[in-house]
Amino acid sequence: MKNYPIPDNPQEIVAMRQKPVNEELIATAIAGVVQVARSKGQSLEDLTAEVLADDRLLDWEARRWLSDIVTQAWKTLP
Template identity: 65%
Template sequence: MNYPIPATAEEIEALKENPVDEELIAAAIAGVVQIARSQGQTLDELTAEVLADDHWLEPEQRRWLSAIVAQAWESLGKEN
């Protein structure tokens, strides 16, 4: 991966400076998962945040993103 996994919200914010591609998105998702874990959040809590209604994503997109976050959670958990 060309991008390090962000460890803080500021580092995730700094990703905006890069062109969007698959690796950037993967790094951002991995960073969100690791930050959530470091703050003691559970997968269910993080999933609830992803599924929360907002003006950015349609319900189907939120469900799709929630599944990806869950996969990242499981994959990153195997590395630790």
């Protein structure tokens, strides 16, 4: 199991595309999204609204599930 550093900016999140996808990478990416949103002064409500917005990649149920995961990460991360 690798330990990925939590991304500090959007460029680091995009750079994660070069890594093989696994559960740890996904968790790290979610933590990075939360961290970047906080650093930009976004609220949890702002971030979940972005996740829930129609993006043509995920259906409504998948976006809702991801929104719940992002909410849990927001509440758990320092």
